[in-house]
Amino acid sequence: MKTAIFENIKCNLCGSDDYKIIYPARYGDIKPQELVDKFRSSGDELLIDRLVKCRRCGLIYINPRIKQEMVLKSYSEGTDENFISQAKYRENTFFKALKYIEKFTHKKKGRVYDIGTAGGSFLAAAKKRGWEVHGSEPNKWLCEWCKKNYGIKIFPGDIFAHHFSSEYFDLVTLWDVLEHVGNPTKNLKEINRILKPNGLLVVNYPDIGSWLSRLMAKKWIFLLSVHLFYFNRRTIKKMLNKEGFKIIKIKPHFQTLSLGYLMFRMKTYSNLLHKIGMPVIKIIGIGNLQIPYWLGQTLVIARKIDKDKL
Ligand SMILES: [Zn+2]
DSSP, X not given: OOXXXXXXXXXXXXXXXXXXXXXXXXXXXXXXXXXHHTOSTTOOOBOOSOEEEETTTOOEEESSEEOXXXXXXXXXXXXXXXXXXTHHHHHHHHHHHHHHHGGGGTTOOOEEEEETOTTTHHHHHHHHTTOEEEEEESOHHHHHHHHHHHOOOOEESSGGGSOOOTTOEEEEEEESOTTTSSOHHHHHHHHHHHEEEEEEEEEEEEOTTSHHHHHHGGGOTTOBTTOOEEOOHHHHHHHHHHTTEEEEEEEEOOEEEEHHHHHHHGGGTOHHHHHHHHHHXXXXXXXXXXXXXXXXXXXXXXXXXXXXXX
16 A cells, blocks of 8 residues: 555544554555545545554544545545435434524524534524524535525635634534544634633534444444544543533434435445345335434533633
């Protein structure tokens, strides 16, 4: 394998480079370009990269990995019709989730920033609930889709592509995003800067310490090449605390998708289930049935620590 596309990294939580290997890489004769191409907005190829665990703090991550400038470029290109087909279901999930989050803002609505917003389904739900919405998304096609379908203009790129003034937002959200970014602590530092004192940060991530993940081990559905970091409750808490946040709620998070789409996504996981399930769903016409599912997704609500009060 050409080393030109790879980079070695230190632990993003504690800076150590002392790790043990959990799963070795299984690249076989895959071409370097194919590895880069896995990074699409809804990339779902099973993990074949080397997974390691920091001996000092326990953070689990992919190392070595594809160079981050190549990853971001890959995310920015291409279309994603499958993701968009689920926009309505995502809006419903987000609408309910935001209603819950508002318990922690004392029902106050303000300015929200959704990072890696994809087609902007969360922003559409937030707008409906009376929030002033802002978003960013690396994929240019999804940015256009969001503008056309929701009338919401979002910034192309990651959190560093657009500069907001300090203490600008009441709420920042990362829905299934933190595990994809190249440098989570750097992202959290920037989020801390743009949040108002006592502002809220919401992170949804797949928890590798959840009972389901532990039960499924190597077969856990969220072990994907696009997921660069694998948090559990302990490591997410440690990282958030380190970057100036206090967790006020952590709980399992159910998401909703259509049965047809779930079955479609099953293909990478179980070809047999896909082959049997797809025709059955079509025949009885239940492809659009809304299915709540939980496979280890975890919702964290954290508050920016007000340094003046320390
Ligand atoms: Zn570490």
